[in-house]
Amino acid sequence: MTDIFNAFYAQSGGVTAVINASACGVIETARTCTDKIGTVFAGKNGILGALKEELIDTSLESAQTIAALRYTPGGAFGSCRYRLPDSEESNTLYQRIIAVFKAHNIRYFFYNGGGDSMDTAHKIGLMSERLDYPVTCIGIPKTIDNDLAATDSCPGFGSAAKYIATSVKEAALDVISMQETSTKIFVMEVMGRNAGWLAASAALAMNNKSDAPHILLFPEVDFSRELFLARVEETVENCGYCVIVAAEGIRYADGTFLSASRSTDAFGNVQLGGTAPILARMIKDALGYKYHWCVADYLQRSARHLASTIDVEQAYAVGKSAVEIAIAGQNRVMTSVIREPEETFKWKTGSVPLEMVANVVMKLPDNFIATDGFHITDTCRAYLAPLIQGEDIPPFKDGVPDYALFKGTMAEKKLADFKF
Amino acid sequence: MTDIFNAFYAQSGGVTAVINASACGVIETARTCTDKIGTVFAGKNGILGALKEELIDTSLESAQTIAALRYTPGGAFGSCRYRLPDSEESNTLYQRIIAVFKAHNIRYFFYNGGGDSMDTAHKIGLMSERLDYPVTCIGIPKTIDNDLAATDSCPGFGSAAKYIATSVKEAALDVISMQETSTKIFVMEVMGRNAGWLAASAALAMNNKSDAPHILLFPEVDFSRELFLARVEETVENCGYCVIVAAEGIRYADGTFLSASRSTDAFGNVQLGGTAPILARMIKDALGYKYHWCVADYLQRSARHLASTIDVEQAYAVGKSAVEIAIAGQNRVMTSVIREPEETFKWKTGSVPLEMVANVVMKLPDNFIATDGFHITDTCRAYLAPLIQGEDIPPFKDGVPDYALFKGTMAEKKLADFKF
Numbered sequence: 001m002t003d004i005f006n007a008f009y010a011q012s013g014g015v016t017a018v019i020n021a022s023a024c025g026v027i028e029t030a031r032t033c034t035d036k037i038g039t040v041f042a043g044k045n046g047i048l049g050a051l052k053e054e055l056i057d058t059s060l061e062s063a064q065t066i067a068a069l070r071y072t073p074g075g076a077f078g079s080c081r082y083r084l085p086d087s088e089e090s091n092t093l094y095q096r097i098i099a100v101f102k103a104h105n106i107r108y109f110f111y112n113g114g115g116d117s118m119d120t121a122h123k124i125g126l127m128s129e130r131l132d133y134p135v136t137c138i139g140i141p142k143t144i145d146n147d148l149a150a151t152d153s154c155p156g157f158g159s160a161a162k163y164i165a166t167s168v169k170e171a172a173l174d175v176i177s178m179q180e181t182s183t184k185i186f187v188m189e190v191m192g193r194n195a196g197w198l199a200a201s202a203a204l205a206m207n208n209k210s211d212a213p214h215i216l217l218f219p220e221v222d223f224s225r226e227l228f229l230a231r232v233e234e235t236v237e238n239c240g241y242c243v244i245v246a247a248e249g250i251r252y253a254d255g256t257f258l259s260a261s262r263s264t265d266a267f268g269n270v271q272l273g274g275t276a277p278i279l280a281r282m283i284k285d286a287l288g289y290k291y292h293w294c295v296a297d298y299l300q301r302s303a304r305h306l307a308s309t310i311d312v313e314q315a316y317a318v319g320k321s322a323v324e325i326a327i328a329g330q331n332r333v334m335t336s337v338i339r340e341p342e343e344t345f346k347w348k349t350g351s352v353p354l355e356m357v358a359n360v361v362m363k364l365p366d367n368f369i370a371t372d373g374f375h376i377t378d379t380c381r382a383y384l385a386p387l388i389q390g391e392d393i394p395p396f397k398d399g400v401p402d403y404a405l406f407k408g409t410m411a412e413k414k415l416a417d418f419k420f
Numbered sequence: 421m422t423d424i425f426n427a428f429y430a431q432s433g434g435v436t437a438v439i440n441a442s443a444c445g446v447i448e449t450a451r452t453c454t455d456k457i458g459t460v461f462a463g464k465n466g467i468l469g470a471l472k473e474e475l476i477d478t479s480l481e482s483a484q485t486i487a488a489l490r491y492t493p494g495g496a497f498g499s500c501r502y503r504l505p506d507s508e509e510s511n512t513l514y515q516r517i518i519a520v521f522k523a524h525n526i527r528y529f530f531y532n533g534g535g536d537s538m539d540t541a542h543k544i545g546l547m548s549e550r551l552d553y554p555v556t557c558i559g560i561p562k563t564i565d566n567d568l569a570a571t572d573s574c575p576g577f578g579s580a581a582k583y584i585a586t587s588v589k590e591a592a593l594d595v596i597s598m599q600e601t602s603t604k605i606f607v608m609e610v611m612g613r614n615a616g617w618l619a620a621s622a623a624l625a626m627n628n629k630s631d632a633p634h635i636l637l638f639p640e641v642d643f644s645r646e647l648f649l650a651r652v653e654e655t656v657e658n659c660g661y662c663v664i665v666a667a668e669g670i671r672y673a674d675g676t677f678l679s680a681s682r683s684t685d686a687f688g689n690v691q692l693g694g695t696a697p698i699l700a701r702m703i704k705d706a707l708g709y710k711y712h713w714c715v716a717d718y719l720q721r722s723a724r725h726l727a728s729t730i731d732v733e734q735a736y737a738v739g740k741s742a743v744e745i746a747i748a749g750q751n752r753v754m755t756s757v758i759r760e761p762e763e764t765f766k767w768k769t770g771s772v773p774l775e776m777v778a779n780v781v782m783k784l785p786d787n788f789i790a791t792d793g794f795h796i797t798d799t800c801r802a803y804l805a806p807l808i809q810g811e812d813i814p815p816f817k818d819g820v821p822d823y824a825l826f827k828g829t830m831a832e833k834k835l836a837d838f839k840f
Contacts, residue, residue: 015597045600045601072593078600081598166821170725170821171717171718173722173825174435174495176498176825177494177495178499178500181501181502182501274697292717294715296714297714298595299590299591299716302590302591303590306725388819389819391816393811396811398624398808401586401589403590403593
């Protein structure tokens with residue numbers, strides 16, 4: 001019995017349509033390893049749950065409730081945007097986390113997040129050794145932005161990509177119908193502050209070269225008003241309409257975000273706001289075309305009803321693998337997805353040192369962006385296409401998806417309150 | 421042979437996820453009535469197709485192509501925003517339409533649109549009699565806004581409603597995860613310039629009274645900044661977060677649209693734009709909560725991947741019925757949906773005089789809006805719930821819906837060009 005330890009699982013940063021599938025993978029796998037892992041505690045609101053000693057006892061949940069995590073979007077236990085201090089040395093926050101782990105016999109820490117979180121997991125691991133209470137720290141990748149290093153893709157991205165490709169395909173059919181007398185321009189804004197993976201995925205809507213979306217705007221490419229407007233005009237002349245997908249993070253050559261810019265509308269009013277309305281207005285003012293725009297925002301990262309089967313499977317697998325490699329003795333690594341170098345798409349899980357992933361942002365590589373900067377290459381398409389395959393449709397009830405709000409029961413506190 | 425006449429079908433105004441299902445109903449039914457109806461011509465870009473004599477010959481399309489219309493969003497033949505003059509008397513445009521009908525032996529006119537279009541169909545019918553070339557004019561209801569009179573619901577609405585309810589349910593799970601340290605407010609803007617049906621449908625996301633969406637804003641209710649902000653604050657205090665769904669057409673008591681208002685942001689800059697960002701900023705300025713907002717725009721009316729089975733069936737049925745009642749001798753009527761007065765939801769098609777529908781906007785009745793103006797009543801919920809039932813999922817290929825762009829072949833022109 002003495003080498004059975006508890007585990008702590010936490011979700012970090014912006015959630016996705018499939019982060020709970022990773023949680024499901026962790027918990028279901030841990031339940032098959034009762035000779036090694038006792039209870040899996042989940043942090044209420046991510047790492048804050050460890051700091052506040054708010055630990056959800058997942059062992060009290062039925063197998064059915066845990067299975068439902070696989071198809072429920074959002075972060076079942078709560079996530080947070082909370083960055084621990086850069087240095088863990090003698091920092092009371094890191095010490096507190098270890099104290100809570102110790103109080104609850106926790107020796108496994110599974111942290112489901114992005115690059116920042118991998119850095120945190122690494123530091124908690126270091127601190128645990130310094131305090132002579134070694135905790136196995138395993139990262140589990142998650143981000144719709146697909147910008148983590150050392151993994152073929154990030155769970156969460158494939159489903160967001162599928163949502164974007166589907167939505168732009170549908171909206172384009174609408175615009176095609178209306179172009180003769182009304183809307184000629186449609187601008188869709190997608191997430192991606194620093195990397196253009198989501199904007200790139202819109203290209204998967206296309207069957208033919210002339211199909212929408214006609215123009216993709218990436219944070220990796222300096223935005224030029226002149227080149228952009230010329231391309232819009234050319235597209236409308238050739239196709240009758242133009243569909244544009246823009247990452248929220250596009251910026252001018254001087255580094256100014258478009259969304260932070262002051263554009264002046266036809267009435268001389270200064271306008272601040274999202275990237276999509278700014279682009280739409282820019283086109284209207286210069287070329288006179290009638291436009292519509294949309295900002296999908298959270299819809300794109302929570303649209304579990306349109307999840308990619310591959311994405312759900314990978315999300316589950318990186319959670320499952322995290323438990324397996326922890327038990328096998330790996331430490332301070334992140335589970336990853338490895339694409340097999342074969343003609344047909346095959347993948348497996350792997351692991352990489354947390355230090356390789358911490359605080360790195362993977363942008364679109366140059367050979368994924370078309371020479372003119374307005375589209376993707378065939379190489380990029382070949383990379384993206386497998387990630388949106390398959391429809392993993394959740395159960396529906398009364399016309400809407402039958403998602404369960406996870407209530408959870410908190411484990412009894414063993415320590416005094418901690419102020420921070 | 422002499423009493424076999426051709427038919428003209430046209431799509432009008434903003435398209436929907438299921439308007440092509442109505443087209444499918446018209447064409448498939450006409451193909452079973454070869455003793456009455458010859459060729460079904462579809463107007464290229466709606467009524468413009470009649471004016472320009474641009475008639476798509478649907479008889480050249482395979483049964484398979486026509487069947488695919490049932491699951492393809494947008495307007496397959498093109499729609500238009502083009503309003504014929506108010507008076508048809510001695511107007512050359514109406515005369516031209518009749519001349520084109522005559523040249524192509526067309527004696528049936530099926531017009532698939534909203535209130536304006538029913539008016540147009542009515543006037544074309546009158547003109548055809550005046551010119552002694554009587555054309556049977558049948559309207560087919562379509563609008564995501566659900567604001568047509570004399571029909572239980574409008575095909576297109578149910579699918580948009582299902583999209584909105586599903587999307588807000590998913591986005592709310594995201595906000596719930598993030599509320600502790602980040603986003604507390606989510607504002608979703610939906611269509612509805614004059615009627616709040618789509619905003620009302622967001623309530624179908626709820627399982628319990630405390631669930632999102634917490635606040636619905638309708639064009640039917642004067643917007644009060646004070647009452648709104650008080651309700652937002654109260655909701656955040658009680659629930660920890662607040663999800664708001666706002667119709668694009670909400671306005672102050674003096675009639676000014678919020679979207680046309682000038683709100684000043686924290687930096688003193690004047691801001692113009694959609695209703696959602698204006699509301700979000702208003703909350704931030706007054707209460708300080710972190711927010712996200714989305715504007716679904718065309719996505720909500722083209723999301724065929726999330727169509728309601730009932731909506732698709734009704735869309736098909738009102739198209740089918742239009743052909744059947746035309747052959748049976750009805751004229752200048754619109755097909756409609758009639759809800760049976762039974763406990764379990766049942767419906768059938770009916771017909772109503774075009775004059776009853778023309779240019780009427782059906783707003784949310786008073787007893788559908790909660791006393792405080794911020795939500796719907798149980799009566800409204802009972803009305804809405806059946807309309808989003810069932811998932812009519814289109815075929816997928818390579819991870820995205822396999823919609824076909826309808827190409828079509830134009831019938832040879834028989835008349836000289838017409839300038840207008």
